[in-house]
Each structure stands twice: as structure tokens, then as C-alpha cells.
Amino acid sequence: MKRIGMLTSGGDCQALNAAMRGVVKTLFNGKEKVEIYGFLDGYKGLIYGNYRQLSGNDFSGILTKGGTILGSSRTPFKTIQDPDENGLNKVEAMKKNYAKLKLDCLVILGGNGTHKTANLLRQEGLNVVTLPKTIDNDLWGTDMTFGFQSAVNVATDAIDCIHTTAASHGRVFIVEVMGHKVGWLTLNAGMAGGADIILLPEIPYDINKVIKKIEEREKNGSRFTIIAVAEGAISKEDAALSKKEYKKKMTNYQFPSVSYEVAAAIQEKTGREVRVTVPGHTQRGGSPCPYDRVFASRLGAEAGKLIMDGEYGFMVGYKNREIVKVPLEEVAGKLKMVEPDASIVKEAKLLGICFGD
Numbered sequence: 001m002k003r004i005g006m007l008t009s010g011g012d013c014q015a016l017n018a019a020m021r022g023v024v025k026t027l028f029n030g031k032e033k034v035e036i037y038g039f040l041d042g043y044k045g046l047i048y049g050n051y052r053q054l055s056g057n058d059f060s061g062i063l064t065k066g067g068t069i070l071g072s073s074r075t076p077f078k079t080i081q082d083p084d085e086n087g088l089n090k091v092e093a094m095k096k097n098y099a100k101l102k103l104d105c106l107v108i109l110g111g112n113g114t115h116k117t118a119n120l121l122r123q124e125g126l127n128v129v130t131l132p133k134t135i136d137n138d139l140w141g142t143d144m145t146f147g148f149q150s151a152v153n154v155a156t157d158a159i160d161c162i163h164t165t166a167a168s169h170g171r172v173f174i175v176e177v178m179g180h181k182v183g184w185l186t187l188n189a190g191m192a193g194g195a196d197i198i199l200l201p202e203i204p205y206d207i208n209k210v211i212k213k214i215e216e217r218e219k220n221g222s223r224f225t226i227i228a229v230a231e232g233a234i235s236k237e238d239a240a241l242s243k244k245e246y247k248k249k250m251t252n253y254q255f256p257s258v259s260y261e262v263a264a265a266i267q268e269k270t271g272r273e274v275r276v277t278v279p280g281h282t283q284r285g286g287s288p289c290p291y292d293r294v295f296a297s298r299l300g301a302e303a304g305k306l307i308m309d310g311e312y313g314f315m316v317g318y319k320n321r322e323i324v325k326v327p328l329e330e331v332a333g334k335l336k337m338v339e340p341d342a343s344i345v346k347e348a349k350l351l352g353i354c355f356g357d
């Protein structure tokens with residue numbers, strides 16, 4: 001018999017449930033008897049021994065449901081080795097609970113921070129298999145993470161809605177898209193929504209180039225401009241600052257986010273009316289799109305197979321249209337960013353999209 005622990009950690013996303021269902025269905029279809037233990041609210045559940053034994057029924061009807069049936073939380077890797085407020089050694093506590101339940105493997109679903117801790121647990125001798133979740137699509141070792149395509153759909157819908165009102169009023173509209181420090185979500189939603197300007201963290205922008213594009217569009221008879229701004233977008237001036245100087249700037253920062261800074265600069269320099277829309281966490285919410293349901297199910301099935309074969313220490317990822325297993329030590333601590341000279345960026349530029357560079 002195999003005893004499997006499972007947890008979802010970090011910011012949630014669509015298709016977490018679909019992925020867990022994929023793992024469990026595969027295991028239940030195998031020859032060996034399997035018991036599943038779900039840790040609640042991410043690593044916290046593993047640290048403090050909050051878990052529930054799960055049956056097949058728990059995984060029934062969840063393919064289409066967003067969120068996570070296990071709950072999630074952020075447990076920063078930076079402080080994972082520090083004792084908690086009661087002096088508890090968190091890493092030792094996780095090992096102890098793993099041993100207490102006599103687990104054969106932990107299935108961990110998460111993004112970047114989650115993978116650092118998963119790799120640490122592997123180094124500490126635990127059997128771990130991980131699955132790549134995040135709307136940011138910034139995990140190293142996989143071309144795609146689940147949640148990403150669903151979030152692209154939501155962000156694109158937001159831009160589509162803005163398009164009609166922008167056209168009526170002849171305004172400049174900014175839609176701020178999530179993605180943390182990378183621009184995958186903004187780039188894809190921006191292109192899908194027909195944004196005229198896309199600002200990404202990986203391509204620092206010059207506000208004068210942004211304004212030039214708006215003016216060009218007006219000269220050519222366009223009444224409005226849509227700008228998709230990544231929440232991590234940065235100006236050329238800010239990108240040139242040292243870490244210390246940038247930190248100082250941010251301590252006196254007067255804007256709720258970068259989009260408002262871009263809006264204020266356009267307004268001030270041109271007198272144009274600019275509006276900002278922030279879809280925020282709606283991008284992580286709702287039902288997974290069909291692509292994500294299939295993708296997460298496939299990843300889950302392959303994770304289940306790895307466990308049945310006793311192959312541990314891998315993230316199940318996606319490379320060149322194949323599901324692959326990637327050693328955890330290759331994934332942990334690395335960010336997958338948009339390359340400024342990637343073909344998708346070049347193609348966007350051919351379409352006339354301005355990146356402010």
C-alpha cells in the first residue's frame with residue numbers, strides 16, 4: 001500500500017483541483033492500494049499537522065472548480081528555516097509529520113517559492129513530486145504552468161470590455177495585468193485583446209515612446225489607445241537605479257501601482273484623459289478553461305505514474321509539446337522570464353504593438 005500526502009501552496013490558480021484529481025484518479029486506477037492525506041492551507045498544514053484523509057468522493061466533481069479543496073497559504077521560503085513564534089523548527093516539524101503518517105511521497109502543487117521549499121524537503125530526504133501551478137507562467141523547466149491559460153482568458157476579457165468603452169469615449173485606457181516579476185500574462189492577454197502598447201518588466205519602457213505611439217495613433221485616426229501594463233513593469237530610469245536607490249524611491253511612492261504612475265505621466269505630459277482598470281485577483285479566479293482542465297489532468301496523470309513507479313524528486317512539466325519530468329534541483333530558485341528578443345515579442349512588434357523601448 002502507498003500513503004500519499006498532498007498540498008497546494010502559494011497563490012491559488014484555476015485547475016489546482018483538476019491537477020489533484022488527475023493524480024488521485026491515476027493512483028486509484030493503479031494496482032496498489034493508496035491512501036491520500038490532504039494537508040490544509042499549504043505547508044502550514046504539513047508543519048502543524050493539519051490534515052484530512054481524503055477519499056475518492058473528495059475528488060469527484062472538482063474538475064471544473066477553481067480554487068483548491070485543500071486551501072492554500074504563502075509560507076515564504078526566506079524564513080522557512082527560522083523557528084516560528086513558539087520556537088518550532090518548521091523543517092523538522094514537516095519531516096516529523098511526514099514520518100508520523102508513514103508517507104511514501106508528498107505531492108506538492110505550487111509556483112516558485114513552493115518549489116524552493118519542495119527541493120529543500122527533497123534534500124532532507126523526503127520523497128517529493130511537484131506540479132507547476134501559477135498564473136504567472138514563470139516557473140523554470142516548463143514551457144507552461146497550469147492556471148496561466150485561464151488567467152490569460154480573464155485578463156483578455158477585461159481588455160475586450162475596455163475596448164468598447166475606450167472606443168466610445170476616445171480615451172487612453174490602461175489595463176494592469178498580474179504576473180508578479182514577469183510579463184507572460186500581460187504579453188499574451190495584451191496580444192489576445194489587441195492592446196496597442198504592452199509594457200513588461202523584462203522590457204523597461206520610455207514614457208516618451210509610449211506617448212509617441214498614442215500620438216501616432218491619433219494622427220492615423222484612432223480615437224483611443226489601450227495599454228496593457230504588467231504589474232511588474234518598470235521605466236528605463238527606474239531600471240537604471242541601483243537596488244538601494246530603487247528601494248528609496250519605492251518608500252516614498254505615491255501611486256497604488258505602476259499603472260497609475262504611467263497614467264499620471266501621460267496625463268501630465270499630454271493633458272489626455274487616462275483611465276486605469278485593475279482586474280486583480282479575478283485573474284486567478286473562476287473555472288479553469290478547457291485547456292487548463294486537460295493540461296492539469298495530463299500533468300496529474302503523469303505525476304500519479306511517477307509515484308506508482310517510485311520515481312521521486314521531480315516536477316512534472318511540459319517541454320516542446322511533451323510532458324516531461326524535471327529534476328527539482330533544476331527548477332528551484334530560477335525564474336522563467338520573457339526574453340526581450342523572443343520571437344513572440346518580435347511578432348508583436350511586426351503587428352505594430354509598442355513595448356515602449
Ligand code: F6P
Binds near residue numbers: 011074111134178284
Ligand atoms: O503569483 C501569482 C500572483 O497572482 C501574482 O501574479 C501576484 O503578483 C501575486 O500572486 C499576488 O499575491 P497575493 O494573492 O498574495 O496578493
